[in-house]
Amino acid sequence: MVFREAIKNSIFHEISNYCSANNIDSFVVGGFVRDFFLKRPSKDIDILIIGDGINVAKQIAKQIDPKIPVTIFKNFGTAYFKFNDYEIEFVGSRKESYTNDSRNPIIETGSFIDDINRRDFKINSIAISLNNQNFGELVDLHDGLTDIEQKVINTPLDSNITFSDDPLRMLRAIRFSCQLDFEIHDNLVKTMAMQKNRISIVTNERIVEEINKIILSKTPSKGFKIMDQTGILEIIIPELTSLKGIDEIEGQKHKDNFYHTLEVLDNICLNTDNLWLRWAALLHDIGKAPTKKFNKKIGWTFHGHEFEGSKMVYKLFKRLRMPLNEKMKYVQKLVLMSSRPIVLAQENVTDSAVRRLIFDAGESVDDLMTLCEADITTKNKNRFKKYHDNFKIVREKIHTVEEKDNIRNFQPPISGAEIMSTFNLKPCKTIGIIKEAIKEAILEGIIANNYEEAYKLMLEEGGKLGLSHGK
Numbered sequence: 001m002v003f004r005e006a007i008k009n010s011i012f013h014e015i016s017n018y019c020s021a022n023n024i025d026s027f028v029v030g031g032f033v034r035d036f037f038l039k040r041p042s043k044d045i046d047i048l049i050i051g052d053g054i055n056v057a058k059q060i061a062k063q064i065d066p067k068i069p070v071t072i073f074k075n076f077g078t079a080y081f082k083f084n085d086y087e088i089e090f091v092g093s094r095k096e097s098y099t100n101d102s103r104n105p106i107i108e109t110g111s112f113i114d115d116i117n118r119r120d121f122k123i124n125s126i127a128i129s130l131n132n133q134n135f136g137e138l139v140d141l142h143d144g145l146t147d148i149e150q151k152v153i154n155t156p157l158d159s160n161i162t163f164s165d166d167p168l169r170m171l172r173a174i175r176f177s178c179q180l181d182f183e184i185h186d187n188l189v190k191t192m193a194m195q196k197n198r199i200s201i202v203t204n205e206r207i208v209e210e211i212n213k214i215i216l217s218k219t220p221s222k223g224f225k226i227m228d229q230t231g232i233l234e235i236i237i238p239e240l241t242s243l244k245g246i247d248e249i250e251g252q253k254h255k256d257n258f259y260h261t262l263e264v265l266d267n268i269c270l271n272t273d274n275l276w277l278r279w280a281a282l283l284h285d286i287g288k289a290p291t292k293k294f295n296k297k298i299g300w301t302f303h304g305h306e307f308e309g310s311k312m313v314y315k316l317f318k319r320l321r322m323p324l325n326e327k328m329k330y331v332q333k334l335v336l337m338s339s340r341p342i343v344l345a346q347e348n349v350t351d352s353a354v355r356r357l358i359f360d361a362g363e364s365v366d367d368l369m370t371l372c373e374a375d376i377t378t379k380n381k382n383r384f385k386k387y388h389d390n391f392k393i394v395r396e397k398i399h400t401v402e403e404k405d406n407i408r409n410f411q412p413p414i415s416g417a418e419i420m421s422t423f424n425l426k427p428c429k430t431i432g433i434i435k436e437a438i439k440e441a442i443l444e445g446i447i448a449n450n451y452e453e454a455y456k457l458m459l460e461e462g463g464k465l466g467l468s469h470g471k
Contacts, residue, residue: 026048054077077094094118095110152184164193171202178223247292280335284334
């Protein structure tokens with residue numbers, strides 16, 4: 001069968017013509033071929049060269065445009081360049097062997113079959129020939145096309161060897177399962193459970209890269225359930241598996257916070273592609289495990305779980321070598337404030353309470369509301385509607401108050417320098433007291449958020465403190 005449609009791009013003819021003229025066999029392999037059959041757009045093209053992949057990449061780039069820069073990874077025998085929004089990577093055919101303590105392979109020159117056999121999954125082992133004699137023909141040594149049709153992920157060779165050699169492939173299997181909505185073959189799931197401890201030889205950076213892709217998939221709960229089933233999740237993010245289970249004392253139970261968390265994560269994915277907001281949904285309840293207590297009068301409590309959870313976010317990010325920057329602080333803030341709108345929605349929504357919410361959340365207030373709406377997982381239809389209606393009121397109130405009072409990213413109308421000048425003060429605690437009084441008056445709605453009213457209050461507060469000012 002011929003698949004010329006998959007390789008109608010002119011770059012494939014450039015490669016084919018060059019390789020044919022130089023008696024070099026070449027193939028399109030990997031994700032581009034897989035995605036063609038899945039009708040998914042793909043901008044990454046892998047070219048398998050039976051020979052020196054780096055040299056072919058240089059020559060092809062030069063042939064297209066001598067100014068095209070070629071990036072070379074000599075240790076791995078690969079090179080790539082960009083062309084018309086495509087990233088084209090060339091690799092010489094090779095075979096790999098591994099040591100027990102590393103997922104970095106020892107690479108040797110190999111045949112076409114050696115190279116196809118080293119591929120992680122059957123769905124990624126399909127090739128399309130770029131050779132003159134059979135240009136566009138499918139080469140499917142491991143029946144990967146059948147796996148695509150049956151929507152299953154399996155390995156070309158023994159999964160014990162595949163996962164032991166490179167344990168990251170376990171997370172890649174889970175990631176592909178989420179991205180493509182495929183099932184992982186039962187044998188692979190069993191192998192993952194047996195090989196789970198091998199994940200410890202993978203760098204945290206590579207682990208997080210796969211976790212992020214799982215989180216960014218349409219239904220990430222699928223991936224986290226497989227990670228939990230195989231024991232991998234407990235090794236990577238034990239803060240989540242600690243939430244599992246339902247305790248019962250004197251007939252009183254609490255919900256399973258692990259499965260609730262996964263439901264919240266899936267819910268939020270319907271409304272945002274923001275990776276860090278999705279992380280906040282995943283971690284919003286991690287403080288519940290260490291704060292869980294039973295009170296005979298009121299049942300199970302999780303007092304302060306938001307504060308505890310925000311501290312745990314920092315530790316988790318640091319352990320996994322995730323960015324300890326504004327992204328981490330953003331997740332911390334949302335975890336810390338995750339119950340605030342819920343409490344607000346259960347009471348009379350006052351302007352002052354909304355001002356404080358906007359003040360504390362700043363630019364994240366809309367994301368915070370999105371998180372809280374995703375947190376509604378009750379199966380009671382009336383309660384579900386009531387909660388969403390309440391949050392709708394809170395959102396409308398936020399819009400009205402923000403339009404009127406301009407609290408988001410609040411900057412005090414009166415600066416510390418002006419207070420010092422007005423009362424002839426040097427830097428001291430008194431300045432902070434006056435600034436705090438002005439801020440509180442604005443948040444409580446006692447004065448408007450403008451210079452004139454703030455200046456008048458400054459004079460009043462200064463008078464209370466026995467300060468004099470020039471007129």
